Amino acid sequence: MTIQDNDISSDLQQRVLESIANKQPLYIHGGNSKAFYGNTVDATPLDISPHTGIISYEPTELCVTLRAGTLLSDLEALLNNTNQILPFEPPQYTTETTIGGAIAAGISGPRRAYTGSVRDAILGVKIINGNGEIVSFGGQVMKNVAGYDLSRMMVRSQGTLGVILEVSLRLLPKPPKEITLTFESDQKSALQFFQESRLQQLPITASAWFNDQVYLRLSESETVLEQSKKKLGFDLLSDYDDFWTDIRDHQHHFFGRTDKPLWRLSLPPATKQISSVDDNQLIEWGGAQRWINSNAPANIIQNIATSNNGYAYMFKGDLPETPCFPLLDQPLMLLHKQLKRNMDPNGIFSPGRIYSGL
Structure with a gap:
């Protein structure tokens, strides 16, 4: 190269x-x-x-x-x-x-x-x-x-x-081998699984939930991956590489909507299900990153994030008088x-x- x-x-x-x-x-x-x-x-x-x-x-x-x-x-x-x-x-x-x-x-x-x-x-x-x-x-x-x-x-x-x-x-x-497992789950159960999986010493290197389906990327030796697959018992996703690339580069169809602003919420992983806004959500990082397409007022989205000790960013969209980045409190703004x-x-x-x- x-x-x-x-x-x-x-x-x-x-x-x-x-x-x-x-x-x-x-x-x-x-x-x-x-x-x-x-x-x-x-x-x-x-x-x-x-x-x-x-x-x-x-x-x-x-x-x-x-x-x-x-x-x-x-x-x-x-x-x-x-x-x-x-x-x-x-x-x-x-x-x-x-x-x-x-x-x-x-x-x-x-x-x-x-x-x-x-x-x-x-x-x-x-x-x-x-x-x-x-x-x-x-x-x-x-x-x-x-x-x-x-x-x-x-x-x-x-x-x-x-x-x-x-x-x-x-x-x-580079990991010697990777596989992606998938299983059906509602959002509440998926978030609970993400928390429990942290205690299982699984070689997880990516996780996502979308449209009532959980996706887990595992990265390790072939032997360890086979053991993990048997332990979990989930289905194998064949085109896993394209899936994670599409999530990473926002080529997944979830990110293709233009009728609503796209919000990125950075939250503690243990934050429970967000049900007070539109249900069009994609969750990553074991619950720590949540993408939401929503027409809800900006203050509603931001209050959801701050009430859960997190932040909300308007990643894409055009809302009047709504900045992309969350406003800082006075001490942090003075430092900035x-x-x-x-x-x-x-x-x-x-x-x-x-x-x-x-």
Whole structure:
């Protein structure tokens, strides 16, 4: 697998310096595969997708460092050659998805609840900060003055804290074999099963419930998988690979609806059945992630999430005066504002992308 080596960090830095001098905000993006995810930014585009290449990759160390514009598909093809994977199984909503965009959006796929999130896989980053300086965070010196791990703070920053140039990521060995089991279940029973399965030491690497059917992906040696299959006694799903790819990349028909907003609820796994909104739901991560297509008022969805110690994101849709991201309470918002001022003192990086006025 050949990935083009194209270092344009100096050009990107010059663009940032010019924007600072001209007080011209920038909309930082890669392949724009997640342009829908966040508020519209009225700023000059800064495209990092030409900034590509593998800087270092040592399969024996389970670590890769690469430029942010590298296509996610190219990286995964490279890793597949050495039987390795990204732990967080990031989605590819389009063929133009970049690794920098995957980090900036912070969206994990079906494996997340079992092998870790985007943030868990970050080892270090190199960025252009709000003063136009190229700085690195990683290893044992990843702390800023407030004690925050800045490499991990770039996850979900949506281009508001700096221009990601390079990322270093932790990898995992590719499982020797995978199967997917399925069985019929209503939502209440499925959630109960997800909780009970945590105590059974099963090699689960993905779980989902949709349309009264539970799906479990198991990843291990053939012997262990055969034992698990006999223990559970569920049916084998033949086209399991396509199923999880479709869930990950939102190609499953559940995500095809456009008549209702799509909400993503991040909840404690033990949260019980949500029955006070439309029943068109898809549940992942053993109950921790719930997708809901609903015309219910935004405050109803958000109250459901907060009353269960979770958060609700309007992932796709167009509701007046409804932000994509949940509003933070005052202490967290003050912290967010302080971080933004420290990282982007001139306010040029994707202003308003996450929160209005920031």
